[in-house]
Amino acid sequence: MKAAVLHEIPGKLQVEDLAIGTPGPREVLINTIAAGLCHSDLHFIEGKYPYFLPVVMGHESAGVVEAVGDQVTYVQPGDHVITFLSVFCGECDYCLSGRPTLCQAQAGARAPTDSPRLSQNGTQVHQFANLGSFAEQMLIHEHAVVKIDPEFPLDKAAMLGCGVSTGMGAAIKTAGVRPGDAVAVIGLGGVGISAVQGARIAGADRIIAVDTLPEKLKLAEKLGATDLVNASEGDPVAKVKEITGFGVHHAIEAIGLKVTAEQAFQMLRPGGTATVIGMIPFGTAIEINGYELLVERKIQGCVMGSRNFREAIPSYIDLYKQGRLKLDELMSAHITLDDVNEGFDRLSRGEVMRSIIVFN
Numbered sequence: 001m002k003a004a005v006l007h008e009i010p011g012k013l014q015v016e017d018l019a020i021g022t023p024g025p026r027e028v029l030i031n032t033i034a035a036g037l038c039h040s041d042l043h044f045i046e047g048k049y050p051y052f053l054p055v056v057m058g059h060e061s062a063g064v065v066e067a068v069g070d071q072v073t074y075v076q077p078g079d080h081v082i083t084f085l086s087v088f089c090g091e092c093d094y095c096l097s098g099r100p101t102l103c104q105a106q107a108g109a110r111a112p113t114d115s116p117r118l119s120q121n122g123t124q125v126h127q128f129a130n131l132g133s134f135a136e137q138m139l140i141h142e143h144a145v146v147k148i149d150p151e152f153p154l155d156k157a158a159m160l161g162c163g164v165s166t167g168m169g170a171a172i173k174t175a176g177v178r179p180g181d182a183v184a185v186i187g188l189g190g191v192g193i194s195a196v197q198g199a200r201i202a203g204a205d206r207i208i209a210v211d212t213l214p215e216k217l218k219l220a221e222k223l224g225a226t227d228l229v230n231a232s233e234g235d236p237v238a239k240v241k242e243i244t245g246f247g248v249h250h251a252i253e254a255i256g257l258k259v260t261a262e263q264a265f266q267m268l269r270p271g272g273t274a275t276v277i278g279m280i281p282f283g284t285a286i287e288i289n290g291y292e293l294l295v296e297r298k299i300q301g302c303v304m305g306s307r308n309f310r311e312a313i314p315s316y317i318d319l320y321k322q323g324r325l326k327l328d329e330l331m332s333a334h335i336t337l338d339d340v341n342e343g344f345d346r347l348s349r350g351e352v353m354r355s356i357i358v359f360n
Helices: 039-045 155-159 163-174 190-202 214-222 236-244 258-266 290-295 309-321 336-349
Strands: 004-006 011-017 027-036 062-068 080-083 118-120 135-142 145-148 182-187 206-211 227-230 248-253 269-276 298-301 331-333 356-359
Touching: 004 336, 027 080, 027 163, 039 336, 062 135, 062 145, 062 155, 080 248, 145 309, 155 331, 155 356, 163 190, 163 248, 163 309, 182 190, 182 258, 182 290, 182 356, 190 206, 190 248, 206 236, 214 227, 227 236, 227 356, 236 248, 248 258, 258 269, 258 298, 258 336, 331 336, 336 356
Parallel strands: 182 206, 182 248, 206 227, 248 269, 269 298, 331 356
Antiparallel strands: 004 011, 027 062, 027 135, 027 356, 062 080, 080 145
16 A cells, blocks of 8 residues: 655655555554644654654544454444544543543554554554554554544545544633633644634634734634734734733643743633643743742643544534534645645645545
């Protein structure tokens, strides 16, 4: 099968032929139909985070089950599925207490003594996030998939596998936005725009969208933002406080920079919470003024929207069918696997929201 492989960091992806194994007892072989280009992949490609090499990148995907292992009961061949990087074991304290996104059991990987799922000329090729979506097929653990309605378009379904779920969940679950709240969202990529939608659906009274690109600010307004702040035209913290008069209940950071994470905290009113979704470069420290904690301002992280994906995805699909969650507006282009590097170049320049690789 063909797959986009990263051999050096930083580097470019190479489309190459790989061998793929057969499903183990709890594994699922999937024919990939669609895979989104997400900034999280780009962080690793650019060297902001380390990873094992060589590796098939990609983690936001949807496809059709081709084969299953002999102990798999959740899906069967022909089922349509979305993949998730937050693979859960189902047995640890986090899973049993309703927080499977924090599972640390590495349930998605094969044991080091097992034969590799992917190989090239007899050498193991790793799967990014135990998925490796930029490939014609994926061989993954059954706990990394959620079964969906076969009538739901798989190109839209792929976006639910990371960006949309993370942004929506960050507002609804992690931050816990409530009716009447004032919310600022910093960074209007696929995750940030989805956080804007999550805040709208949660009933926020003011949703302040912050970015430097006018076209992204316009899209945020279309999808629910009540106020727009162009961060290139002055201090965004001062502008947010001017709009609200007192700061926001919630600030959601969706870029992954030290400065924007600190700005999110500074935008808060007393008692407010900053939720950082963006992947701040490995080893980077965030600085806040300690005295601001005395008025119960808080800062917290977020992984995959803090929701059990098998519970969350059906609700997001229902919201889309109701017209309340917009997905079509997030899809910038359909591309081929051979276009993956150009797609990431456009993403890094802020020219696209989501490019989707569509496989034959």
